[in-house]
Amino acid sequence: MRDSHGPAVPTDRAISALRPLPASAARLDRAGLLGQWQERNRAATLPHCIEQLHAHGNLDNLRRVTGDTGGAAAAYAGYWFADTDVYKTLEAALWHGTERQFVADTVELLAKVQDPDGYLVSYFQLAANRDRQWAELPSSHEMYTAGHLIQAAVAAARGASGDATALQLVDVARRFADLLVRRFGAGGEDAVDGHPEIETALVELFRATGHRPYLDLAARLVDLRGHGLLGPESRFGQRAYYQDHTPVREAAEATGHVVRQMYLLAGAVDVAVETGDAELLAAAERLWDSALASKTYVTGGQGSRHRDEAFGDAYELPPDRAYAETCAAIGGFHLAWRLLLATGRARYADEMERLLYNGIAASTAISGTEFFYSNPLQLRTGHDGSDEDAPGARLPWYRCACCPPNLARLMASLHTYTATGDLEGLQLQLYAQGSFAAFGRAVDVATQYPWDGTVTVTVTESTDAPWTLSMRVPAWCSDVRISDPDAVVADGYARIRRVWRAGDRVELxxxxxxxxxxxxxRVDAVRGTAALARGPVVYCLEHAGLPGELAGAVFEDLMLDASAPIDVVRDHPIVPVALAATARVSGAADxxxxxxxxxAPPPRAGATVHAVPYHLWANREPGPMRVWLPVVPPPR
Amino acid sequence: MRDSHGPAVPTDRAISALRPLPASAARLDRAGLLGQWQERNRAATLPHCIEQLHAHGNLDNLRRVTGDTGGAAAAYAGYWFADTDVYKTLEAALWHGTERQFVADTVELLAKVQDPDGYLVSYFQLAANRDRQWAELPSSHEMYTAGHLIQAAVAAARGASGDATALQLVDVARRFADLLVRRFGAGGEDAVDGHPEIETALVELFRATGHRPYLDLAARLVDLRGHGLLGPESRFGQRAYYQDHTPVREAAEATGHVVRQMYLLAGAVDVAVETGDAELLAAAERLWDSALASKTYVTGGQGSRHRDEAFGDAYELPPDRAYAETCAAIGGFHLAWRLLLATGRARYADEMERLLYNGIAASTAISGTEFFYSNPLQLRTGHDGSDEDAPGARLPWYRCACCPPNLARLMASLHTYTATGDLEGLQLQLYAQGSFAAFGRAVDVATQYPWDGTVTVTVTESTDAPWTLSMRVPAWCSDVRISDPDAVVADGYARIRRVWRAGDRVELxxxxxxxxxxxxxRVDAVRGTAALARGPVVYCLEHAGLPGELAGAVFEDLMLDASAPIDVVRDHPIVPVALAATARVSGAADxxxxxxxxxAPPPRAGATVHAVPYHLWANREPGPMRVWLPVVPPPR
Incomplete structure (x- = not known):
């Protein structure tokens, strides 16, 4: 059992530029936004998810396998991969170290449900479905389900408790993983799951246990993909939907179902890092590049198509039909983190930041108990929100409820993504009020980031030897000041190398x-428009809160006067920082x-409008919203 | 048996401004484009469809019910409504009066397949599926299938032959229709089919037979829709998908699956016209208005979303992900025709014209044997065409092959849509070289329309009393000249009322x-762009055929210089009329x-490019295309 994730137990060939901090060595302070989010997750989102698992039959699905149907609905409830909602929630609880009764009860239940050979997917353990086990891998999500079980167990393994429940969960997960190794490992069946996830989970389990066959199976699964094992005519003839059209190390372009692509690449990086496979790492970087170059929204969201929840063609980025699934953003965050650790390149942390404050944050209501599954960048007047994939407001749960518990596990582990360490020093990647330590070095960070760009770092523990404090300088920032005259800004970091003493302070x-x-x-869908941003935060305009002068206008007829100044509003009643801009009404309404x-006829009357952070939209009354604002003069 | 369609056997309360010509009284000349299309349909598309029905098992599906499985594949082939492909092809053959062996064999087969009570849907006649009959109406398409059988029979009834095969087909269709009347007519089960079509078919069968219960059932089905009979949570919670969210006479907005909406409204107009239901007719006009005002592509295509093949929100009209299904355009054509007959308003004929030369025509390759199912207005460099709903080139057939035989039946009956008559005279609605007659009045039309705007009308037969020759003046035309000084242009028609003699000529x-x-x-997706058009024909730019000077440019970086003249090119090697415009290369490529x-940096080098009619795109090598061209100066 070890107390970290990321490539911290290198094999002899491992590649790794940076290392994650031990989970216990990073702490987010509730005075900062990330700490507030993490606390909201603990106090609101996690209990809500547990409630929903009870209400929607996910736990009954498991009980039914044991023959304990007392109180359980007669039929299996939800999608056949509904167990994963349980595992993600379990993982969140284990990161938080709370909801111990839920954790203990659930782990005990899982141990009962598990077949003697290790198999554990409740849907396919029902008597009527047993002969379908492993027979429908393109759609069955069996390895995907195993992956989320394993990830919950890895969180348990990282916990400091070492209690019986944690050990029991690790044992359950290992028994399933061992079954996978026997069945699909070297010399076994050549097969892959239609939905990646197992790859990264197995590498994490290898890191937690040191058991090499897990890594070997992960490597094997990454390389088996792309050879048509999922069927030549799978999913409307589109092998690319599953990234099964070409091997990942040969692929040129991110494509298909976005969550699948992101999870696959996360697994590929994990494998590459642990096996020293530079070619595979380069492939993951190349595919990431392709997505960032032409298939990513300004919010970091990915997925231009509702159909297939998929990437579109290059530059196909409609704001209104942006799918930008919450789970895809989480997958992108996981991938960027792994690429950051592998390469040390600031651009990956930049992307984590963009996702965190925009594509991911927008999914959750201020309450912490309502969520978006898709995250459009525009919602029009009169939008029909009856489709739960494009609702006008966040919903408490979904028929396919993958996103809410995925958010819960990310937010519960958020502290582990904020800083990294290496032999040379400590790197602050995401600015958050809190404390961060590694290798005998520790700092406190005080900041109101992202609402304010000042970050004060106080060294609280040091070693005698000189070390480097690195602070990321985001690509959006063209004016950075550091209190220490010896700071060197290069490659996306401000670095200060010296002997540090407890009490030393640096202000960035x-x-x-x-x-x-x-x-x-080439992004046709937003031609003639501009988006407002400040720091890492993308802004939007909502119909809610428009001034009275514009009450009579159709929201879609508003245009941004790009020649007028944009002011920062810190005393806004609703959001921490609003942006005041001048809107005019298009003269072409009729x-x-x-x-x-x-x-076009010249725009009519204008008025000051307050743009709000995109991630806070739809927290007032429902109504139209847009990130990309048509600019005056109209280009028509 | 009667020899016309449209509201030509009015009940005592019927509404009808215009009447269709008898099918035998309209003839398209092969020297004109519409006549060429009809001839291509007869010679290429129809035989191709018959071949495909054999190849894809549609006829085997029917044979299997009779126990004749000699040579038939073991399993039912295709979608459960695959019989409709047979019926549409049959209808096309009956309009053409060709392929008599196919017609005779198929009708004989149908008579054998039909159950004693009249039921005839081969999928649900298989032994394993019999207990599912009528049990799955939201998705079963059983009444939809009956509708296409009936429409084939109506075409048979209209044919001049009156031969045994035609009579047998009418008998088969009436037996199924009678079953529907018994089961779902007044006093029977309250139910509707998930896919409208039966409504218009039943009214047409009423017109052909005078049997009132068919009309009554159609009226009942129109009004039963919109009350949740298809289930409160049908299709992802979206009753609007089936137009079952609100009764058609109360609905404010065209919504949901486009083909369903168009077919439903066609049936509603048919019912309204025959029953004198002005409220229902007004509802259909209102819904048509809503679609035309904000949910219709410049090609006439409709359907902004691949997901659900559906209308989007108002002004949601992405050119790249335009679904614009061929069958939706055909449905729109049928609806506009019915509204034209009911009201006599030229705008409906304008829409038929726009659809015919753009949204519909684009679906068919020059060969007549390859088709688009969806008709996007843009295809990007590097487009992944592996999804058959968004291919880069037309395909010979589809898994869901609704569109090709639907085209075949439309083109086979195209002559019946070109002109109308009433007691006052003859109206030329779509300009085509050919001969048109009604009520003892007949004209020959000579024209190279739509490539040329000159239309010469020669009276070939007349009565002694004065009558009015009406010639539509399309809304796109702002400069119309008529050789007759007494012509009055108003409400979209040039009208000449006088005593006509054979040999009289008018030139428009x-x-x-x-x-x-x-x-x-408000159409965000095409802000800062313009489309080229001439007459009723919308143009597009294709990568194929770009001049050498632009060979190195990325297609998406081309911009239209809107200040440069646009020239008509009649000697173009590929298309009858090309448009020569000036393209420049965006300076912002990097x-x-x-x-x-x-x-943005100023655009770079420019060159003359030749835009081609949109409906002829993708007949050279595959490659990018766009209808909406970014204009210089770039609005960024």
């Missing part, structure tokens, strides 16, 4: 003027759907 | 300068996906 100031962002002209191309 | 000239079209600024909002 990242200037955060409001800025107007444009997309590449035009026909199609008409002659000529100059 | 509709000026067709190339024009630049813009979309309403920009990051997101960057600061400021003036």
């Amino acid at each position: 100031t990242l200037a955060m003027p409001p800025r107007l962002v444009a997309a590449h002209p 035009a026909a759907l199609y008409g002659p191309f000529d100059a | 000239t509709l000026a067709m300068p190339p024009r630049l079209v813009a979309a309403h600024p 920009a990051a996906l997101y960057g600061p909002f400021d003036a």
